[in-house]
Amino acid sequence: MAILEVDRACKVFGSGEVRVTALDDVSLSVEPGEFVAIMGPSGSGKSTLLHLAGGLDQPTSGRVLLGGRDLASLNAASLAHVLRRQIGFVFQSFNLLGSLTAAENIALPLELDGVRPRKAMAAARSLLESIGLLAVADRFPGGLSGGEQQRVAIARAVIGGRSLLLADEPTGALDSLSGELVMTLLTQRCAAGCAVVLVTHDVRHAAWADRVVFLRDGRLADEVMPQAGPEGLLYPGRA
């Protein structure tokens, strides 16, 4: 079953003269462990789609299903619970709490879910170790590079076995190599079973995804899945 299903979603802002259709009949299905990138020019509806997927906004028409449950059918309390347990967010700005260490930042969502601090910290350290960042566990965000901060932010977003990671331009503020490390981490989380939906302007980073979806004027314009093998790319005529 798809972890995320956006079914014929429309989103209209304003009315009358100032009516803007941000999303127009868009459907998107994301399987567990799948990595999908969403690309498109500014104003094409990328972020709107991500907001609908994350329950931050509701579609004007159409449905958004998370793990088969229609988000519109949930009351406010269960919606908040489902979103917090299942979805992690990452943005261009890392949004780490400056007064907490890297490990404490990662442990925080677990503690908010009622996990005891000591157990939450152990889980945070174990996650940091699995992504090769245990060395920064006790450092404060101010002492980390941008790339390290973003990887800590991703760890915070996926801790506790969240099944869907929504990332809005997570590499926007990073240099090329740090951006690659972030993309590597996202790919690793997919291999561990977490679905990732990435909104990006950067086609180089979109190419890490299993599927690249292009939006234009609120509609799905193109969808690219890998087809040509490396032989066809590098050795045309020899494949």
Add this chain to the structure above:
Amino acid sequence: MSVRHSLLAILDAGPMHGYGLKTEFEAATGDVWPLNVGQVYTTLGRLERDGLATSVADAEGQRTYAITEAGRAELRQWFGTPVSREVVPRQELAIKLVMAMRSGPEVVSEVVQRQRIATVRSLQEFTRMKATAEADGGLAWLLMLDAFVFQAESEARWLDLCEARLAARQAEPGHRTGSGDRATAGPVQPEPLPERSI
């Protein structure tokens, strides 16, 4: 691609047979540019003629080549000189787009869209190959793949810009879409092309 300088660069690490140079070059570049052995020996002959390399034959007549001081100076100069954009021959896509403009905006749009799908697909494959290269630890091949990735990225970004320019032009007041444009207004004037490798 300069075979001549590449061979000097390999010889700079130590003397080698002609066939060894061929396999070393191909291994370093991930077999992307296969060299035929005749080309290698012709180039080595010229390097010797120009005093950039020397060779000695063993008892079986097999020659070992070595770089000379003049060869090292030539190599340093090659490393110190930026590659000219003029030697990048792949302008076919730009020419195709400019020609498509004569047939109307729908055709340009189609060319852009199809090319972008192909380019992104290439990028996905290069990215997968990079993951393997990273795991294998071969830095030279990884750098080559990075170069392919950035070339493909530049093409994709250029295509985005072409599309945005086309849309902006079509949105201008008084603009008439469709190839009927051509009959009244003459050929559509292409935007100046960016001076970059595509």
